[in-house]
Amino acid sequence: MRIILDGMGGDNAPLEIVKGAVEASKLIEDEIIIVGLEEDINAELAKYSYDDDKISVVHASEIIENEDAPVRAVRTKKDSSMVVGINMVKNGEGDLFISAGNTGALMAGSLFNLGRIQGIDRPALGSVYPILGDKACLLVDAGANSECKPDNLLEFAMMGSIYMEKVIGRPSPKVGLVNLGVEENKGSTLTKAAFELLDKSHMNFIGNVEAREVPMGACDVIVCDGFVGNVILKLTEGLAINIMNLLKEKFTDGTKAKLGAMLLMDKIKGLKSEFDYTEYGGAPILGVKGPVVKMHGSSNANAVKNTILKGIPYAKENVVGTISDAVFDIEEILTEEE
Amino acid sequence: MRIILDGMGGDNAPLEIVKGAVEASKLIEDEIIIVGLEEDINAELAKYSYDDDKISVVHASEIIENEDAPVRAVRTKKDSSMVVGINMVKNGEGDLFISAGNTGALMAGSLFNLGRIQGIDRPALGSVYPILGDKACLLVDAGANSECKPDNLLEFAMMGSIYMEKVIGRPSPKVGLVNLGVEENKGSTLTKAAFELLDKSHMNFIGNVEAREVPMGACDVIVCDGFVGNVILKLTEGLAINIMNLLKEKFTDGTKAKLGAMLLMDKIKGLKSEFDYTEYGGAPILGVKGPVVKMHGSSNANAVKNTILKGIPYAKENVVGTISDAVFDIEEILTEEE
Numbered sequence: 001m002r003i004i005l006d007g008m009g010g011d012n013a014p015l016e017i018v019k020g021a022v023e024a025s026k027l028i029e030d031e032i033i034i035v036g037l038e039e040d041i042n043a044e045l046a047k048y049s050y051d052d053d054k055i056s057v058v059h060a061s062e063i064i065e066n067e068d069a070p071v072r073a074v075r076t077k078k079d080s081s082m083v084v085g086i087n088m089v090k091n092g093e094g095d096l097f098i099s100a101g102n103t104g105a106l107m108a109g110s111l112f113n114l115g116r117i118q119g120i121d122r123p124a125l126g127s128v129y130p131i132l133g134d135k136a137c138l139l140v141d142a143g144a145n146s147e148c149k150p151d152n153l154l155e156f157a158m159m160g161s162i163y164m165e166k167v168i169g170r171p172s173p174k175v176g177l178v179n180l181g182v183e184e185n186k187g188s189t190l191t192k193a194a195f196e197l198l199d200k201s202h203m204n205f206i207g208n209v210e211a212r213e214v215p216m217g218a219c220d221v222i223v224c225d226g227f228v229g230n231v232i233l234k235l236t237e238g239l240a241i242n243i244m245n246l247l248k249e250k251f252t253d254g255t256k257a258k259l260g261a262m263l264l265m266d267k268i269k270g271l272k273s274e275f276d277y278t279e280y281g282g283a284p285i286l287g288v289k290g291p292v293v294k295m296h297g298s299s300n301a302n303a304v305k306n307t308i309l310k311g312i313p314y315a316k317e318n319v320v321g322t323i324s325d326a327v328f329d330i331e332e333i334l335t336e337e338e
Numbered sequence: 339m340r341i342i343l344d345g346m347g348g349d350n351a352p353l354e355i356v357k358g359a360v361e362a363s364k365l366i367e368d369e370i371i372i373v374g375l376e377e378d379i380n381a382e383l384a385k386y387s388y389d390d391d392k393i394s395v396v397h398a399s400e401i402i403e404n405e406d407a408p409v410r411a412v413r414t415k416k417d418s419s420m421v422v423g424i425n426m427v428k429n430g431e432g433d434l435f436i437s438a439g440n441t442g443a444l445m446a447g448s449l450f451n452l453g454r455i456q457g458i459d460r461p462a463l464g465s466v467y468p469i470l471g472d473k474a475c476l477l478v479d480a481g482a483n484s485e486c487k488p489d490n491l492l493e494f495a496m497m498g499s500i501y502m503e504k505v506i507g508r509p510s511p512k513v514g515l516v517n518l519g520v521e522e523n524k525g526s527t528l529t530k531a532a533f534e535l536l537d538k539s540h541m542n543f544i545g546n547v548e549a550r551e552v553p554m555g556a557c558d559v560i561v562c563d564g565f566v567g568n569v570i571l572k573l574t575e576g577l578a579i580n581i582m583n584l585l586k587e588k589f590t591d592g593t594k595a596k597l598g599a600m601l602l603m604d605k606i607k608g609l610k611s612e613f614d615y616t617e618y619g620g621a622p623i624l625g626v627k628g629p630v631v632k633m634h635g636s637s638n639a640n641a642v643k644n645t646i647l648k649g650i651p652y653a654k655e656n657v658v659g660t661i662s663d664a665v666f667d668i669e670e671i672l673t674e675e676e
Contacts, residue, residue, distance in 0.1 A: 211572035238550035260601030
């Protein structure tokens with residue numbers, strides 16, 4: 001398998017990207033192709049010893065920046081590492097594309113260049129959601145589609161379910177719909193209609209889930225529109241940072257507190273890792289005709305390594321083909337509905 | 339002033355409601371009228387010594403339960419403590435109504451019996467949002483309106499702003515719109531249009547706020563539709579509980595940890611109170627023709643006492659009248675828009 005890596009995307013590119021690729025390469029048989037400014041990437045590669053049968057570089061002269069307007073960027077920067085990388089998957093020169101770059105551009109580029117899987121109306125971004133003290137779950141949509149129809153939520157559930165089963169290895173994943181209450185008749189026009197569709201599906205749909213239950217690990221696949229998904233992810237991040245800062249403040253307030261904190265140090269350290277979801281890999285773009293994974297913009301070498309290792313099943317387990325087949329189930333539910 | 343208290347609403351009624359009323363009564367000059375099953379309430383009152391010029395009971399034979407369908411309940415249970423209490427405000431027999439009962443019924447009852455303030459399309463529920471290590475803010479709408487138009491968000495901002503200034507005493511409150519990004523052109527059709535309206539208002543509108551910034555105290559009034567508001571409140575609650583449980587688990591894991599936790603005990607205790615927003619009072623229903631406040635269903639006597647004390651300015655500062663006057667500003671913005 002050939003993994004295409006965007007050498008220029010993210011805050012720490014190409015330094016941490018290249019370092020992560022070298023680390024991952026030591027653990028896998030697959031080939032890694034880093035796309036970007038050849039000179040810069042080779043300069044980084046020169047720092048390490050690696051098997052040059054397994055790591056190679058493809059030159060791309062442009063870089064899509066985080067500030068670039070997504071659609072415009074992928075349309076105009078044709079020789080950017082991102083567009084070149086996506087096209088390599090399209091042309092069969094690669095099996096998986098991973099980037100820490102501009103999320104909107106990655107979404108737009110995947111959509112324009114790879115195209116949607118037939119029958120999928122709205123490709124989505126899946127994001128691993130950390131569950132404290134338990135196994136993480138997948139949130140779909142994590143922010144790609146701020147306005148959705150009920151059919152879209154059904155698609156998100158199906159794609160998330162397949163990804164969770166095939167890539168994360170969670171059998172018969174529990175699918176929950178984010179809603180105002182657990183009762184069937186609760187919610188907005190969108191969630192009420194989506195509930196009906198999900199209820200007819202063959203998925204392991206457990207019904208409505210209140211936002212309160214999400215961090216408790218109520219389900220394996222959290223389904224919601226991209227606006228709500230963004231709120232859930234960002235609020236979780238903000239609260240976690242906030243609580244950690246508050247703890248730090250309280251635990252350094254006076255000698256007694258400092259002594260107590262010292263005794264608890266190993267436990268507190270463990271706490272931070274509970275929020276670290278990089279062990280589950282990056283965020284998959286679901287519903288396009290090729291496996292594309294988004295890494296966090298601030299990914300360090302370790303996160304890059306993990307994303308590569310955990311991303312491999314997205315291609316090897318033929319998730320794209322499985323989604324493509326499952327479209328028929330969705331179409332049946334929607335036809336019944338009409 | 340006469341404060342009307344729903345004696346039968348909430349998980350701990352009438353016991354904690356009556357106890358809280360007696361405690362509040364010792365601190366204020368105002369009269370408290372407890373509505374509900376006379377016999378039960380008098381039995382509770384008999385446990386305490388109180389000034390019977392300041393606490394009285396009005397009988398109501400029915401109780402609206404949490405499980406009752408809101409609209410049906412207020413339509414059929416005309417002699418419930420909730421409906422009788424709301425009508426006392428309507429008829430000038432009381433100046434403020436406070437209930438820990440069924441939120442939907444309280445909303446519906448206020449809407450049907452008091453009516454909307456002229457020019458307000460959608461009354462909303464405001465909820466105090468705890469900011470760790472800083473002053474709380476007000477979230478509007480907290481779940482009453484799961485689908486909204488841009489005009490509604492403008493109304494929510496205006497009503498929340500007035501409440502925050504007059505009742506909580508925050509001068510020139512900063513208003514923020516929950517959105518996917520801080521840039522002006524970000525978001526859904528709803529938030530983009532709401533941004534334009536808010537930007538034209540005389541409020542202290544600071545622009546879009548990402549969910550990540552909400553717990554950091556980015557603004558004093560958080561504006562969003564009721565679906566998103568519910569997600570923000572419930573997710574915060576769930577995460578806080580989850581993190582507290584995890585801390586408890588880690589801090590009791592082994593002798594060393596237990597010793598450390600003992601030294602930190604006073605700091606940890608303080609932490610829990612950071613999430614305690616009862617000191618700011620209950621959740622106001624905004625946009626109806628009379629001050630109505632919702633208390634948490636599980637309110638204990640202390641929460642009841644606080645809600646009474648903090649609720650008084652909702653009536654005394656003439657918030658309803660101020661909202662009524664401010665409607666003209668909103669109408670001007672909307673007329674310009676057309």
